[in-house]
Amino acid sequence: MTGLRATWRSIAAIAVVFSFIVLIVMLGLYLRPTGEDPLDSAKWQDLKRELSDRPADQVVADRLRKLDLDLRREYFGRRETIRLGGTLLLIGLLIALVAIKRSDRRINPVVDPLVMEFSARAMDRKVVRSRWAIGITGLLLFGGMAYLLAAVPAEIPVPGAAELESPGAVDQGPPTVEVLARQWASFRGYEGSGVAPDFEVPLTWDGAAGENIAWKTAIPLSGANSPVVWNDRVFLTGANEKKEEVYCIDAKTGAMLWKKGLIVAGRREEFDEPMEDTGYAAPTAATDGRYVFVMFASARVAAFDFEGRQVWLKSFGPLDSSYGYSSSLSLFEDKLLLQLDQGYRDDPKSRLLALDTATGKTVWETPRVVDSSWASPVVVYTESGPQVLLSAAPIAAAYDPETGAELWTAEVIEGEVAPTPIYRDGVAYFVQEDVGLFAILASGKGNVTESHVLFSNEDGAPDVTSPLVDGERIYLLATDGYLTCIRVADGETIWQEDLEGNYYASPSLVGDVLLLTDMDGVTRKVAAGDGFKLLGENALGEKVDASAAFGPGRIYLRGKKHLYAIGVK
Amino acid sequence: MKRIALTLLLLGLATGAAWAEERFPPPEFETGYELPDTATPPPRTLTWERIDVAVLVLALSLATWLVLRKRSRRGVAWLGVGSLIYFGFFREGCVCPVGATQNVALAIFDSSYALPFCVLMFFVLPLGFALFAGRSFCSGVCPLGAIQEVVLLRPVGLPDFLERALRTLAYVYLGLAVYFAATGAAFVICRYDPFVGFFRLSGGFNMLVLGGCFLLIGVFVGRPYCRFLCPYGVLLDLAGRLSRWRVSITPAACVQCRLCEESCPYGAIALPSPRRDARARAAASRRLILLLVLLPLLVSVFAYLGSRAGKPLSLVHPTVDLALRVAAERDLSDAKASDETVAFRKTGETIVDLNVRARDRQAAFVAGGWWLGGWIGLVIGIMLIGLFTLPVRIDYEADRGRCLSCARCFPYCPTGHDRRRTLTGGAA
Numbered sequence: 002m003t004g005l006r007a008t009w010r011s012i013a014a015i016a017v018v019f020s021f022i023v024l025i026v027m028l029g030l031y032l033r034p035t036g037e038d039p040l041d042s043a044k045w046q047d048l049k050r051e052l053s054d055r056p057a058d059q060v061v062a063d064r065l066r067k068l069d070l071d072l073r074r075e076y077f078g079r080r081e082t083i084r085l086g087g088t089l090l091l092i093g094l095l096i097a098l099v100a101i102k103r104s105d106r107r108i109n110p111v112v113d114p115l116v117m118e119f120s121a122r123a124m125d126r127k128v129v130r131s132r133w134a135i136g137i138t139g140l141l142l143f144g145g146m147a148y149l150l151a152a153v154p155a156e157i158p159v160p161g162a163a164e165l166e167s168p169g170a171v172d173q174g175p176p177t178v179e180v181l182a183r184q185w186a187s188f189r190g191y192e193g194s195g196v197a198p199d200f201e202v203p204l205t206w207d208g209a210a211g212e213n214i215a216w217k218t219a220i221p222l223s224g225a226n227s228p229v230v231w232n233d234r235v236f237l238t239g240a241n242e243k244k245e246e247v248y249c250i251d252a253k254t255g256a257m258l259w260k261k262g263l264i265v266a267g268r269r270e271e272f273d274e275p276m277e278d279t280g281y282a283a284p285t286a287a288t289d290g291r292y293v294f295v296m297f298a299s300a301r302v303a304a305f306d307f308e309g310r311q312v313w314l315k316s317f318g319p320l321d322s323s324y325g326y327s328s329s330l331s332l333f334e335d336k337l338l339l340q341l342d343q344g345y346r347d348d349p350k351s352r353l354l355a356l357d358t359a360t361g362k363t364v365w366e367t368p369r370v371v372d373s374s375w376a377s378p379v380v381v382y383t384e385s386g387p388q389v390l391l392s393a394a395p396i397a398a399a400y401d402p403e404t405g406a407e408l409w410t411a412e413v414i415e416g417e418v419a420p421t422p423i424y425r426d427g428v429a430y431f432v433q434e435d436v437g438l439f440a441i442l443a444s445g446k447g448n449v450t451e452s453h454v455l456f457s458n459e460d461g462a463p464d465v466t467s468p469l470v471d472g473e474r475i476y477l478l479a480t481d482g483y484l485t486c487i488r489v490a491d492g493e494t495i496w497q498e499d500l501e502g503n504y505y506a507s508p509s510l511v512g513d514v515l516l517l518t519d520m521d522g523v524t525r526k527v528a529a530g531d532g533f534k535l536l537g538e539n540a541l542g543e544k545v546d547a548s549a550a551f552g553p554g555r556i557y558l559r560g561k562k563h564l565y566a567i568g569v570k
Numbered sequence: 571m572k573r574i575a576l577t578l579l580l581l582g583l584a585t586g587a588a589w590a591e592e593r594f595p596p597p598e599f600e601t602g603y604e605l606p607d608t609a610t611p612p613p614r615t616l617t618w619e620r621i622d623v624a625v626l627v628l629a630l631s632l633a634t635w636l637v638l639r640k641r642s643r644r645g646v647a648w649l650g651v652g653s654l655i656y657f658g659f660f661r662e663g664c665v666c667p668v669g670a671t672q673n674v675a676l677a678i679f680d681s682s683y684a685l686p687f688c689v690l691m692f693f694v695l696p697l698g699f700a701l702f703a704g705r706s707f708c709s710g711v712c713p714l715g716a717i718q719e720v721v722l723l724r725p726v727g728l729p730d731f732l733e734r735a736l737r738t739l740a741y742v743y744l745g746l747a748v749y750f751a752a753t754g755a756a757f758v759i760c761r762y763d764p765f766v767g768f769f770r771l772s773g774g775f776n777m778l779v780l781g782g783c784f785l786l787i788g789v790f791v792g793r794p795y796c797r798f799l800c801p802y803g804v805l806l807d808l809a810g811r812l813s814r815w816r817v818s819i820t821p822a823a824c825v826q827c828r829l830c831e832e833s834c835p836y837g838a839i840a841l842p843s844p845r846r847d848a849r850a851r852a853a854a855s856r857r858l859i860l861l862l863v864l865l866p867l868l869v870s871v872f873a874y875l876g877s878r879a880g881k882p883l884s885l886v887h888p889t890v891d892l893a894l895r896v897a898a899e900r901d902l903s904d905a906k907a908s909d910e911t912v913a914f915r916k917t918g919e920t921i922v923d924l925n926v927r928a929r930d931r932q933a934a935f936v937a938g939g940w941w942l943g944g945w946i947g948l949v950i951g952i953m954l955i956g957l958f959t960l961p962v963r964i965d966y967e968a969d970r971g972r973c974l975s976c977a978r979c980f981p982y983c984p985t986g987h988d989r990r991r992t993l994t995g996g997a998a
Contacts, residue, residue, distance in 0.1 A: 087771065091771075098720065098721065101723065102723065124841075124843070124844055127730045127731070128957055130729070130730065130731035131730055131731040131734045131735075131957050132954060132957045132958075133731065134731035134732065134734055134735035135734060135735060135738065135950060135953045135954050135957065136954065137735070138735045138738045138950070139738075139950035139954075142738075142742065142872075142946055142950070143871075143872070143875065146872075146875045146876065146878075146879045146943070147875065149879045149882040149883065150875075150878050150879055150882060153882035153885065154882075155881040155882045155884060155885050155890070155894065155932070156881070157890065157893050157894065157897065157925050157928050157929050157932065158897050158925065159925075159929075201920065201921050201922045201925075202920070202922055203920065203922040203923050203926055204920050204922070204923060205923055205926075213926055512920070536918075554922070568922075569922065569925065569926055569929065
């Protein structure tokens with residue numbers, strides 16, 4: 002038996018020595034400088050760079066191929082050797098392990114009954130120690146979890162959280178252009194473009210399931226107007242034949258901060274009942290961070306402060322507008338701009354008005370020889386100065402918002418107009434269903450019909466929604482869902498696509514994604530680009546006519562009965 | 571000297587396998603081709619899955635027969651070697667019942683996850699056997715146990731208090747494994763399996779070092795992974811306590827010779843309890859009642875803490891991790907883009923949508939944190955309660971839950987044939 006164990010010991014010793022030698026050889030191989038990862042080779046990288054600079058150079062390409070092959074051969078050779086070494090090492094170790102076991106077959110030491118402690122007291126001591134051990138283990142686990150809490154930050158940023166903490170109102174003077182560009186202060190935001198500022202907003206939501214719906218607030222009276230947003234406040238209006246109301250909603254929580262009816266002194270003037278689709282509250286409000294300005298089909302215009310106090314009220318009605326008045330309000334510094342286009346050009350009653358935002362008094366008034374229009378005025382900031390763009394048959398026109406002076410006109414519009422003009426990079430775009438799209442350089446003076454019209458395109462012109470430009474392409478969305486993409490550079494149609502649904506809401510652009518919300522509340526996401534690509538659809542679960550508004554971390558969609566804030570709760 | 575040699579051997583084993591981890595550097599494809607993930611073995615065919623299940627059933631049956639009927643330590647040891655070869659090196663350690671725990675947890679909490687039949691069988695069968703015959707799986711079927719069994723050369727008994735404290739870790743690990751699997755974050759048992767690198771002759775350096783350390787400790791401390799970390803062992807422990815048949819140290823009546831008292835390298839032999847007077851029993855009863863009253867409080871405190879720890883723990887989830895990386899890159903001008911964030915930006919998904927998904931995951935972690943914390947509190951509480959109860963035990967017994975059915979204690983019993991055979995060098 003002893004002899005056998007001695008043999009096993011010898012085998013164990015040989016196996017250990019063998020394994021040790023293999024280990025040393027493998028270490029040597031591993032630490033050898035050659036045989037590096039081919040992709041880490043400086044020479045290989047230099048050659049690759051050289052080839053990238055001179056892709057047609059066949060000599061360099063051949064050298065690179067040869068070097069790559071050599072490096073890989075060497076690498077694989079080394080890998081094979083290491084693999085062989087690993088196998089030999091494993092075999093050596095297994096033999097050593099078995100031999101050690103065989104050479105030393107002892108069973109565990111048997112206890113000596115005479116010296117073993119075996120009493121209740123001894124058992125109790127063991128138990129007490131164990132209790133302490135478990136208790137300390139529990140404390141350590143408790144401490145570990147508490148440490149996790151204290152030392153590991155894991156708060157995922159909530160989009161717009163910081164901005165939503167900003168105060169709702171500003172105290173001094175009208176907002177600067179930079180401030181306005183970060184707000185959604187009037188219809189379709191800054192310059193009426195429909196382009197969202199670089200807020201982080203979710204692009205996926207489901208109204209019925211509540212997915213990405215930060216809140217949903219019931220709006221007492223209906224209205225086709227879109228929400229406007231100033232930091233943590235959202236404003237919109239609603240009206241019926243008897244009441245005209247303004248709503249201020251907390252952008253963070255959706256709570257109705259205040260709801261005010263217009264205080265009208267004396268008898269309310271009668272006016273024609275608007276068409277059902279237009280309603281009594283089609284004009285979108287505007288805000289300058291101090292006041293919110295509202296207008297209704299009755300042609301009553303009012304200003305409220307951020308606490309809901311009515312500051313002034315003016316009435317310009319009744320207006321001669323079939324279907325009902327729908328032009329939204331626009332702001333320039335401390336002036337509120339009203340496009341009171343009505344009647345027909347042969348009996349001119351139309352005018353552009355600027356009211357003092359603090360008092361409601363008329364600052365200037367410019368008569369216009371145009372037909373009724375349902376489009377809205379937009380203030381844009383061109384290189385030559387600010388302009389207010391207006392669209393009504395027969396002219397596309399620009400005025401100086403400071404004085405009301407007419408800057409230029411182009412006789413390109415015919416028929417009834419609802420789409421609001423847009424502007425980008427020195428060019429104003431006007432759309433009318435019958436005549437199509439006109440791109441007009443905004444730098445002209447006087448009648449620019451013959452001199453400054455860059456192009457026109459009759460494809461896919463909408464009758465209600467406003468166009469959108471992303472810098473390279475213009476997108477037109479017709480009520481029946483026909484989406485047309487036109488190239489800015491030459492006015493040629495790039496593509497057209499017939500989408501499902503009918504649309505009153507104007508398109509919006511978030512980053513590179515167009516948001517197109519149909520009347521059933523389904524928003525289709527389309528990639529802005531030279532080819533049509535539908536990215537997905539989001540259902541709100543409620544009918545929608547109004548255009549989307551944007552705030553920090555939020556998209557606001559007005560349904561027939563509710564205002565939805567799409568965002569993270 | 572021998573210990574030094576052993577240490578060298580084990581480190582060498584780890585180093586050799588570490589080299590095997592090196593990967594072939596892939597050519598730089600320019601066609602957008604994405605290399606497949608090769609971190610885990612490819613799925614096995616249905617036939618092989620059935621063979622695996624059949625082998626498992628056979629091995630479990632054989633282990634049960636060897637332990638309960640044959641009482642053969644040698645048989646169990648050879649079965650362990652066979653399992654190590656088949657389930658370990660041949661099957662490369664996957665699927666194993668230990669890891670299957672996570673699949674089952676995921677299947678319970680994620681209805682979109684289809685649990686493979688083979689995985690379900692691997693989870694259920696050892697538990698089923700444990701319910702009837704104790705931990706047959708641990709005795710000689712589990713490759714993780716077998717590899718530790720092989721290296722156990724100089725068993726050292728651990729103090730009872732240390733044994734109990736360390737055993738708590740297995741319960742915590744089980745809770746964490748289920749928690750991370752249920753939240754879809756990770757299969758931590760597989761990720762930190764210390765031995766799978768050896769089975770596959772490949773693995774991360776840290777994993778192999780970890781495995782090497784376990785084997786090194788395992789030379790002196792019997793099966794450290796099984797006893798102090800194995801999450802499946804916790805389930806087998808609980809099932810084993812209910813088992814119909816179980817390991818008996820002696821095949822006949824215990825003569826209280828105490829020869830087996832130190833024979834178990836796994837600390838699984840329960841000693842006879844000393845007699846207690848009525849006063850001691852009454853005091854113990856009072857303490858027990860107090861602890862039972864305090865148990866809900868303890869569970870609640872840990873549950874609350876667990877829910878609060880949910881957010882930090884959610885960092886394990888790749889979506890949460892990605893969201894925080896993206897946020898950090900945006901907030902810190904000098905932050906360098908990682909591969910993950912670069913890949914994310916190519917998907918076209920907005921940061922907000924990513925954050926929404928991440929917050930959704932975090933919410934699951936917070937909800938699961940209540941259960942995880944509560945589980946930890948419950949384990950601590952029940953372990954303490956167990957230490958305040960007075961056991962009534964007359965003979966030396968294999969602990970129902972903790973006994974690994976390794977049959978090492980059999981030769982120590984003078985009433986059995988095994989003892990005589992051992993003392994006579996197998997000549998009996």
